[in-house]
Amino acid sequence: MRFAVYQPPQAAHKPVPVLYFLSGLTCTEENFMVKSGAQRYAAEHGLMLVAPDTSPRNTGIPGEDDAWDFGTGAGFYVDATAQPWRSHYQMYSYIVQELPAVIADNFSIQADKQGIFGHSMGGHGALVCAIRNPQQYKSVSAFAPIVAPMNCPWGKKAFSGYLGNNQDNWRAYDASELIQQLGYHSLILIDQGTADKFLTEQLKSAIFEQACASVNQPLNLRYHPGYDHSYYFIASFIADHIRHHAIALN
Amino acid sequence: MRFAVYQPPQAAHKPVPVLYFLSGLTCTEENFMVKSGAQRYAAEHGLMLVAPDTSPRNTGIPGEDDAWDFGTGAGFYVDATAQPWRSHYQMYSYIVQELPAVIADNFSIQADKQGIFGHSMGGHGALVCAIRNPQQYKSVSAFAPIVAPMNCPWGKKAFSGYLGNNQDNWRAYDASELIQQLGYHSLILIDQGTADKFLTEQLKSAIFEQACASVNQPLNLRYHPGYDHSYYFIASFIADHIRHHAIALN
Secondary structure (H helix, E strand, O other), X not given: OOEEEXXXXXXXXXXXXXXXXXXXXXXXXXXXXXXXXXXXXXXXXXXXXXXXXXXXXXXXXXXXXXXXXXXXXXXXXXXXXXXXXXXXXXXXXXXXXXXXXXHHHHOOEEEEEEEEEEEOHHHHXXXXXXXXXXXOEXXXXXXXXXXXXXXOHHHHHHHHHHHXXXXXXXXXXXXXXXXXXXXXXXXXXXXXXXXXXXXXXXXXXXXXXXXXXXXXXXXXXXXXXXXXXXXHHHHHHHHHHHHHHHHHHO | OOEEEEOOHHHHOOOEEXXXXXXXXXXXXXXXXXXXXXXXXXXXXXXXXXXEOOOOOOOOOOOOOOOOOOEOOXXXXXXXXXXXXXXXXXXXXXXXXXXXXHHHHHOOEEEEEEEEEEEOHHHHHXXXXXXXXXXXXXXXXXXXXXXXXXXXXXXXXXXXXXXXXXXXHOHXXXXXXXXXXHOOOOOEEEEEEOOOOOHHHHHOHHHHHHHHHHOOOOEEEEEEOOOOOOHHHHHHHHHHHHHHHHHHHO
8 A cells, every 4th residue: 555645844853743634536645745735734734644545456356447436546445345345445444543553653743643634535534534533533624525425326336335235334434424423522624615516416515514413513614616626626725624633733 | 739827816806917837848738737836826916827838749740759858748948940840849939929919818917017937948948038038027937947958968959959950049048048148137036956866967057057147147046955856846935936926027
């Protein structure tokens, strides 16, 4: 597994908090580092950035490269239980356990100061990881996340393939289900462009908004007129997200 | 010819100045817009950004795609005089005349407020265009520019191919020659990473530094320890460059 790291200047002198960014469908560990412009703000606030890849690659599983929204580049941040995917597709455990251990062993970080955010499929992943592990992740935010994967085509395809057809097993990876069961200890920040072509069919931010409201979960869901699903959207609001995490982590 | 445009919010209400960015070898009109993070600063200062492609493409000239440093993606911002290139490779006239006319005809700009900057081959192009047209370009800056193309392998290959072997015809496209002949009306800003692998053999910023000193041309040449030739280097100092131009254009 490959991942990208940005170390802020502060890391030369002391351990720093870590902020994980989970990318969306088709991305690698590179997209966020190249396109988001996050480094300047991470440098200001003294946060290390870690951007993992979005799936295992070259596993030899038949059909892994057949679709852009399943298999390679589309791990969906779940631990697969269905054959043949469960042999390699253990992205949830990788993000929550294996990768943080690798980071703690190799970089000067404050292991008790971690935040997580992401985009689209990665926004889904960030919300799921944070809500299920609130002590590990002090802060969470997302750009245009898939907030209700049990209720959208991308999520149904991924969950049926990786988890099988019993939808009871899907709930552990659906942020709108989880937030009602578990809540989260602090304000969740979500940015969503209104010109995002995936908003209505796939992202469905209103479902998460209603779920949060039903349990009085603090949520700052900001709709931005005219913004689409691209990294230009991310770059436009990345400063606010880094600040959101810095307040919780510093 | 393709080009990319960023219009700042101010352009909705009034004509704005224009800042041209010329990219380096192998780039298209996309690299700068995707990777530099310039938009935030252009928005702050109310500058329109225009990023042209680096050469004609699909001209049908035999061999146009044979090398990464000549032909497609490597127009070197000259008007070719040698066969077969002169039929299409007229990048200098395109940048200085044709493209500004297209921009003026299609966008709300202040045509008398133009600046130009660039990276590597595009830094060379920006310096040459500005020094030769000081009334048109109110400001110029460059990231890791090729400042002495007559004295480096990239430049010699390009100039001999596009301009022929008579080196007297090369001087009109060599910034270190031009600055001694013509000077420039205001401070030139250049950023250069010391870990740039092309610095010693290709970029040779010291030659331009000496040329400026010989004619008392104001130059702010900043060496940055540890920075390489990448867009991460550009993104690290883009705010300073946008501000440099904004001061001249606003």
